[in-house]
Amino acid sequence: MRKEVGNCCDWCKEVVGVYEYPDVPKDVFRRHRYCRCTIDYAPRNWKIQNVHTKKFFQGGTDKELRKFREEQVDIIIKNKILKDKKEVNKTQRILNNSLWQKEINGVKIETISRHTAERVVLRDLQASDIVDTIDNPLKIAEVKYDSLNRPSFSVIGEKSTISINPKNGNVITAHKTHTKVVKKLKGEKNENYP
Ligand SMILES: [Zn+2]
Numbered sequence: 350m351r352k353e354v355g356n357c358c359d360w361c362k363e364v365v366g367v368y369e370y371p372d373v374p375k376d377v378f379r380r381h382r383y384c385r386c387t388i389d390y391a392p393r394n395w396k397i398q399n400v401h402t403k404k405f406f407q408g409g410t411d412k413e414l415r416k417f418r419e420e421q422v423d424i425i426i427k428n429k430i431l432k433d434k435k436e437v438n439k440t441q442r443i444l445n446n447s448l449w450q451k452e453i454n455g456v457k458i459e460t461i462s463r464h465t466a467e468r469v470v471l472r473d474l475q476a477s478d479i480v481d482t483i484d485n486p487l488k489i490a491e492v493k494y495d496s497l498n499r500p501s502f503s504v505i506g507e508k509s510t511i512s513i514n515p516k517n518g519n520v521i522t523a524h525k526t527h528t529k530v531v532k533k534l535k536g537e538k539n540e541n542y543p
Pocket residue numbers: 357358359360361362381384
């Protein structure tokens with residue numbers, strides 16, 4: 350039995366349902382990153398086992414079953430956060446090592462914010478995508494000021510766009526560069542430098 354949790358994605362919507370052996374497609378057991386959909390296994394004696402947590406449901410009312418499922422989801426989310434925390438630490442370390450003292454737009458990079466590392470992990474970017482943006486920028490935007498008068502400029506690369514504070518060399522944040530932007534910038538580049 351596979352249930353969608355939240356509004357996951359089109360792929361998950363496709364595989365939602367109750368299946369019976371031997372007609373169970375492999376995809377039913379697959380889960381992508383951040384997917385919280387539940388997959389419960391009901392053997393003949395009708396004790397429900399969760400495929401990911403291996404815990405059994407000892408039978409009971411619909412309400413108890415719902416509660417059981419919610420607990421399973423909580424465990425899965427908790428594990429995901431723990432796993433991500435390690436990944437964020439690692440990403441921040443790699444970025445600090447690879448970018449420290451690199452110069453871009455006349456600014457030397459000093460620090461990588463925690464927020465940047467979190468964005469990289471959450472958005473399925475690689476540390477190398479950030480390094481590539483610094484090494485091969487497609488465009489560097491001019492310095493802007495936010496509502497608290499803090500300066501920053503964006504560096505647009507093929508894979509990621511990052512924001513840097515020119516005053517202290519802190520990499521503030523990062524996100525994926527939209528394909529449209531890359532196409533436009535690459536087109537511009539080719540026109541300017543044939
Ligand atoms: Zn999904």
